[in-house]
Amino acid sequence: MISVNKIKKDFPIFKRKINNKNLIYLDSAATSQKPEVVINSISNYYKKHNANIHRGIHTLSDESTRMYEETRSKVAKFINCNPKEIIFTKNATESINLVVRSFVAPLLKKNDFILLTEAEHHANLIPWLMLAKKTGIKIKYVPINNGFIDYKKAEQLLSKKPRFFSFTHVSNVLGNINDIKKLTSIAHKYNVPVLIDACQSIPHMKIDIKDIDCDFLVFSAHKMLGPTGVGVLYGKYKLLKCADPFLGGGDMVIEAYYDRFVPNNLPNKFEAGTPNISGVVAFGSAIDYINKLGIDNIESHDKEIINYAFDKFSKIKNIKIYGSKNLRCSLISFNLFTDSGMLIHPHDVSAILDSFGIAIRAGHHCCMPLHLKLGVTASCRASFYIYNSKQDVDFLIKKLEYIIKMFNGGKKDG
Amino acid sequence: MAVKKMDNEIYSEMILECYRNPKNFGTLSNPDISFKDYNPSCGDVIQIDLKINNNQICDACFSGSGCAISRVCADLILSHIKEKGINDIKDIKNSDVINMLGIELSPMRLKCALLPLKVLKFGVYNYLGENIKEDIYG
Numbered sequence: 001m002i003s004v005n006k007i008k009k010d011f012p013i014f015k016r017k018i019n020n021k022n023l024i025y026l027d028s029a030a031t032s033q034k035p036e037v038v039i040n041s042i043s044n045y046y047k048k049h050n051a052n053i054h055r056g057i058h059t060l061s062d063e064s065t066r067m068y069e070e071t072r073s074k075v076a077k078f079i080n081c082n083p084k085e086i087i088f089t090k091n092a093t094e095s096i097n098l099v100v101r102s103f104v105a106p107l108l109k110k111n112d113f114i115l116l117t118e119a120e121h122h123a124n125l126i127p128w129l130m131l132a133k134k135t136g137i138k139i140k141y142v143p144i145n146n147g148f149i150d151y152k153k154a155e156q157l158l159s160k161k162p163r164f165f166s167f168t169h170v171s172n173v174l175g176n177i178n179d180i181k182k183l184t185s186i187a188h189k190y191n192v193p194v195l196i197d198a199c200q201s202i203p204h205m206k207i208d209i210k211d212i213d214c215d216f217l218v219f220s221a222h223k224m225l226g227p228t229g230v231g232v233l234y235g236k237y238k239l240l241k242c243a244d245p246f247l248g249g250g251d252m253v254i255e256a257y258y259d260r261f262v263p264n265n266l267p268n269k270f271e272a273g274t275p276n277i278s279g280v281v282a283f284g285s286a287i288d289y290i291n292k293l294g295i296d297n298i299e300s301h302d303k304e305i306i307n308y309a310f311d312k313f314s315k316i317k318n319i320k321i322y323g324s325k326n327l328r329c330s331l332i333s334f335n336l337f338t339d340s341g342m343l344i345h346p347h348d349v350s351a352i353l354d355s356f357g358i359a360i361r362a363g364h365h366c367c368m369p370l371h372l373k374l375g376v377t378a379s380c381r382a383s384f385y386i387y388n389s390k391q392d393v394d395f396l397i398k399k400l401e402y403i404i405k406m407f408n409g410g411k412k413d414g
Numbered sequence: 415m416a417v418k419k420m421d422n423e424i425y426s427e428m429i430l431e432c433y434r435n436p437k438n439f440g441t442l443s444n445p446d447i448s449f450k451d452y453n454p455s456c457g458d459v460i461q462i463d464l465k466i467n468n469n470q471i472c473d474a475c476f477s478g479s480g481c482a483i484s485r486v487c488a489d490l491i492l493s494h495i496k497e498k499g500i501n502d503i504k505d506i507k508n509s510d511v512i513n514m515l516g517i518e519l520s521p522m523r524l525k526c527a528l529l530p531l532k533v534l535k536f537g538v539y540n541y542l543g544e545n546i547k548e549d550i551y552g
Contacts, residue, residue, distance in 0.1 A: 342434065347458075347481035347526060352425065363455060377458060377479045407430060 002293060002301040004389040010035040010289075011387055021357030024392045029172055029200060029331045029383030030361055031222045034286075038225055041285035045278045052274055054251055068277050071284035072267070075232055078287055079202075079217070081209040085240065087233040087270040088280055092199050093123040095218035095233035096166070098270060099195055100127040103216075103235075103243040104164045105135070113138040115162035115192070117149050118373055119171035122366040124197050128166065142167070144373075147176035147323030154183060158190045165192050169207075170200035173367045173379065174323035175306075175331040177201065184214045193239070199223055203385065204302045204330050206295050215239055221279065226286035230279040233270070240266050247272040298386055302330045305384045309393045316397065318404050322374060331383035333365070335376060336400060338407045346380040349403055356399050424517045425482065433482040438492040440475045449537030450478060453529050455522070460488055462533050466541070469500050481526050483519070488530035490514040495534070503538045506531060 008014045013033045016023055025033055045067065051060035053068050069083075076083040089095045104114070114128050118141045132139050140162065142154045149167060158165060165187045169180050180196050187194045195216040198207060203224040209217065216239070221230035235243070245252055245263045249272035255262040263269045290298065309332055310325050318337040336344040346362035353360055361381040364371045371377060382396060442448075442463040450461035458480040465473035474496055476488040491511060495503060511531050512519070519527055539546045 338434075343479070345458075345479070345481035347483070347523075348425070351481075351523065355423070406425065407434070409430070409434070 002297050002386055004301075004387060007293075008387050010037070012036055012039065014387065018357040018359070019355050021355075024356075024358045024388075024395060026382040026384060026388065026392065026396065027359045027361050028203070028223070028385035028388075029365075029381060031228065032203060032225050032385055033387065034227065035225055035289050037289055038227065038282050038285045041282040042227060042278045045281045050278075053277055054268070064277055067281045067284070068275070071280045071287070074284050074287045078291075079207050079209045079234060080211070081234055082237060084266045085234055085237050087235065087240070087267050088275055089231040089233055089270075090229055090276065091222075091231035092197065092218040092220040093127075093231070095231045096124055096195065096197070097127045098233055098246045099166075099216050099218075099235070099243075100131050101244075102246045102270070103193075103239060105131060106244050107163060108135055108137055109163075111137075112163040113140050113160075115140050115142065115154075115157055115165040115167075117142040117154075117167045118144045119149070119174055119367070119370050120166075120168055121172055121197065121199070122368070123199075124166055124168060124195075125369070137163070144171075144174065144370075147171075147174040148327075149178045149183065151179070151182060151186070155186050158187050158192055161190055162192055164195070166195040166197070168197040168200070169202075170198075170329040170331075171323070171367070171370070172200050172331065173333045173365050173370055173374075173381070175200075175328050175333065176323045177205075177327040177329050180214065181212050184212055188213070200331070201329055203298075205299045209234060221283040221286060224286060225289055226283035227276075227279045229276045230283050237266065240270070245272075246270050249273045293386065301386060302384060305388055305390065305393065306330050306332065308390050309382070309384065309396075312393055312397045316400060316404075319400075322379060330385060331381055333379045333381045335379050336404055336407075338404065340408075342407070343376075344403060344407045346378045348407075349380050349400070352403050352406070353396070353399055356395075358396055358399060360396075424519070424523075426517075429482060429486050429515075432486045432489055436476075436485060436489040438475055438489050439477065439485075441477050442473060442475050445475075447537045447541045449533055449540065451529065451533045451536060453480075453484070453525055455525065458484060458526070458529065460484060460530050460533050462488070462492070462530065462537055464537065464541075466500060471495050471498055471500060471503075476530065480529065483515075483523055484526040484529050487511055487515060487527045491530050491534060500538060500542070503534060506535075 011033045049063045051064045053065040072083045072086050075086050128139055140157055143150045170177050184194050193215040196214045198217050198219045202219045215236050217234040219232050222228040251268050252264050252272040253261045254264045306328050313321055320335045322333045350360050350362035363378050445463035446466040447464040452459050459478040460480055461478045463475045464471055474492040508528055
């Protein structure tokens with residue numbers, strides 16, 4: 001079981017006052033807060049071990065290399081794969097760009113198309129649009145049905161043999177958990193390789209690569225208690241092996257001459273230049289912290305909070321919630337309206353909540369096409385993690401009701 | 415002068431009333447100037463339509479979707495420019511908008527507040543066939 005009060009003590013940020021109020025942080029879908037062990041891990045690395053990796057014989061370089069590689073092993077164990085299949089990037093966005101340019105682009109033939117879904121984050125849309133612009137290939141989109149990827153439509157489109165299928169595990173707007181194992185197996189039935197964007201899901205639930213059998217999976221450290229500037233790309237060994245190098249530079253070559261080079265082995269082939277060593281080391285501490293709590297305990301806590309929140313949200317009179325209740329990950333997007341049906345703009349909602357110390361996200365959450373589809377330009381999003389309690393939800397609900405009253409022209413007594 | 419206030423305090427009754435019932439909301443059927451722009455950080459869009467007669471602004475409307483701050487600023491600016499000469503628009507400063515609103519804003523909210531003026535200036539400079547020289551958010 002997770003004790004929120006105990007956990008909050010591990011996160012120095014909760015000592016801060018926001019507008020003289022206690023911080024209620026409900027924006028973990030954008031980035032999570034960091035426990036003290038992760039923060040200390042960065043300074044500890046610089047104070048005691050700092051040296052460049054993979055190139056020195058001296059003690060510090062050896063220590064740094066071990067620490068960096070130890071995180072790779074921790075990540076591999078966390079998602080159940082071989083460490084050589086883990087590539088460190090600067091974020092999930094870079095991981096997707098790597099797959100687009102190094103794996104998919106060289107495979108393309110005339111008249112090929114790529115399959116995405118209507119719910120993708122810009123990170124899993126723009127790199128493909130850039131590819132389409134350059135090569136003239138088409139992109140098709142699987143529609144969304146009640147918050148979920150439409151599995152039937154997905155199969156119809158997959159049967160037409162796209163070159164690649166890239167889709168999200170949990171949309172950062174809709175919050176529903178897609179059946180990635182099922183989608184992967186349908187895609188493989190038609191020999192279509194898949195990439196899964198697991199940014200929103202992996203902080204909250206167990207992901208087993210062997211079980212899912214996906215070809216690529218991406219996520220970022222900063223949404224799962226780690227520092228910013230570290231992303232992960234998982235790729236099947238044989239696919240990464242045949243993919244072209246991504247960035248060229250130091251460490252990604254095994255032999256270099258004035259007229260040619262031989263790329264390094266995996267995973268170094270895709271990690272050109274000095275990486276974010278301290279960030280990767282601290283990411284290892286974040287995984288340790290998650291393992292100590294237990295990902296199963298995190299999952300059941302987060303589930304309890306989101307179910308509680310969804311029920312409370314549903315009782316608000318003038319609210320529109322996006323996505324459905326069942327199989328929901330830790331976030332909820334919504335819009336508030338006045339009694340006369342006028343939208344209360346998410347910016348206004350977020351600004352007023354901020355004055356009470358509550359941090360939520362307002363905007364299009366880097367999903368402009370999905371918002372157009374939903375018929376709005378923006379939405380509010382509250383997202384929850386291990387440091388959020390039911391009391392946080394109650395306080396948020398109380399203030400949302402206050403905002404509706406305020407815009408209705410009611411008495412301001414919040 | 416602009417007063418520094420907490421975010422929930424910036425929503426005065428004047429601002430809320432102006433948000434609920436803006437005086438200049440809508441579109442014009444045959445505008446001489448129609449220009450729209452987005453706030454990329456939130457996707458908000460403001461369109462401003464102007465009717466010009468003898469280099470004077472005789473009618474002005476705004477439409478689109480935006481937060482209370484951007485809508486209220488659009489409404490206040492348009493009330494301010496009616497009957498004014500088109501060249502006078504060039505002289506409106508960011509600080510004028512803030513003074514009309516009467517409150518101080520954080521940098522993120524400042525973008526909301528200044529979007530309508532940005533749209534208005536782009537529309538007018540475009541109409542006059544002149545290049546915009548100033549840094550619009552400056």
